[in-house]
Amino acid sequence: MIVNKHPVAALMLAASVASALLEPSDGMPFVIDLHGHSSRGKTTALRWAVSAWGDPSDAAAYLLPWNATNAAIEARAGFLRHLPVALDDTKKLPLKDRPRLKDVVYGWAGGQGRARGRPDGARRLVTWRSILLSTGEAPLIRLSGENAGLRMRVLSFGDAPFGNHGADAVRAVEGLDSWGHLGPEVAKWAVKNWEDLKRLKQKYQDAAAQKIADGPSGSRVAGFVASIRLATYALKALDVLTYDQAEAVYKLCIKSAKEAIESADIATEAYHRIVSWLVANEDRLHPRSEEHTSELQSRLHLVCRLLLEKK
Secondary structure (H helix, E strand, C coil): CHHHHCHHHHHHHHHHHHHCCHHHHCCCCEEEEEECCCCCCHHHHHHHHHCCCCCCCHHHCCEEECCCCHHHHHHHHHHHCCCCEEEECHHHCCHHHCHHHHHHHHHHHHCECCCCEECCEECCCCECCCEEEEEECCCHHHHHCCCHHHHCCEEEECCCCCCCCCHHHHHHHHCCCCCCCHHHHHHHHHHHCHHHHHHHHHHHHHHHHHHHCCHHHHHHHHHHHHHHHHHHHHHHHCCCCCHHHHHHHHHHHHHHHHHHHHHHCHHHHHHHHHHHHHHHCHHHCCCCCHHHHHHHHHHHHHHHHHHHHCC
């Protein structure tokens, strides 16, 4: 399929399929964050992902906007149970409501909604074991606040889904007139291979953990990578992905996992942000002399060293 030649689009499809494999493979819920500038194909990639299970058009409303209430998101998660939930465009969430992003991410990893009461007793607790697919212009973690715990619950991807030469793939997704067939085929494959799924997922997790190599935190994120790799294994078996396409997805996941581990180190993240700002604003720094330049560099070095010592 022309769409799966684009690694990010293939990744989104694999993550969608991986959601249904979490339960039999003993995987944990997590969040996929696809972010980048507007009009770069993020929503199209999201539609491609959910087309495995149903109608991805606006009329079918499988995609929820990020300005949906937390209760609505929980209700959708509980209804779909093991199928992915798709939340489109964090920009739709008003600035004053940005703290809700953190609540959704934390709640998602827990796999259950908030306990709520009603006049005649307690409401049924909503639970799920699935993957949340999110899109937005800015990284979800940056929008929801600086918190190392959040970073260990999200795999983030900032590459344009279809690059500069993906017009044909975009048209293919926008012109879909058939959907919902791949999901049942994956379910049949899972039933057929049920006894092997936990072993395969653990094998992939161990391999990913070696590449990420960061102790317990690395092992946690490696579990997310393993869930997606298990999905690509299924998609290869079903002739949906080629070996090269599956490997491209895996490389993206490893890259994202390493970035998640690194960014969870708040001091190092702050250091990188300072360096990035300095590079971007070099013309705004006007040292009066070489001596002044040296002093400025020394002070910046001291600030960075102090930040790193906070680790």
